[in-house]
Amino acid sequence: MPELPEVETVRRGLEGPLRARKLVSVEVRRHDLREPIPKDFAARTRGRSVVELGRRGKYLLLHLDDGTVIIGHLGMSGRMLVRDGQGPQGPHDHVRFVTAAEQEVVFCDPRRFGLLLLSTRDKLAQHPLFKDMGPEPLGDAFSTEVLRKALGGRRAPLKALLLDQTVVAGLGNIYVSEALHRARLLPQRSGDSVSRAEAGRLVTAIREVLTAAIAAGGSTLRDYVSADGEIGGFQGRFLVYDRAGNPCPTAGCRGKADAVIQRVVQAGRSTYFCPRCQK
DNA sequence: AACAAGACCTGCATGC
């Protein structure tokens, strides 16, 4: 699922159901996710109140009133479902957070690539998951110079480098293709071939595509549902992702015979690009 | 050190 815009959409959707709410009951039904859910997860979170909902890259952060932080990741297929507590339990409902009678948030993840861990406010920045993580793409720490430095001396293709969360946080397979298309850069280009001007275009493209996707409420493909059950509005607004064989919609490409979206596999994952406007 | 490839796990669309 869930790249930065989707996780941000989930975070916003959980504000109402969780912020300033007490976790009256926490029930772990299955521990074996990407990493095991800690044995004391329920004991350390039950009875606490959620004071703030944060996000770092693709990770969701639930800050509790005693300084405990729940670190959540949705993997490929994770959801946070807000329910009235009346419906039946699904086979992939791994953790239930009950906030009141007939109010609950359920972490559901069929593929179990997601995770739920515990840390504390003080240790969060030094947590192994975060200590080497790159800058937030929508924050002040992300700039042309920072990106240029991260790409410099690296011969791997841009596609792979932008998926690397130590270069920049939060991009995934969809938005890397979309950002490279907006920046008019071929995904096969090596990191060290990128000029200063091109890095500047890439920073702008990344910011614009993520901002637009967040504003639209994220994307929805197969198995992503935002926290409140709404469908993400960015679906169908991709310019290249999953559009192999279609004409490139860019103004300069319209009507040109060679402007057909291509699909290639890089590092075992699909990449989409226009061979005409991306150089 | 940097990079490629495989691994993890389940569900779904496709084609025979």
Add this chain to the structure above:
DNA sequence: TGCATGCAGGTCTTGT
């Protein structure tokens, strides 16, 4: 209808 195959939004480990 049943079955095999390939593919999916992510990251981690292994091997070169």
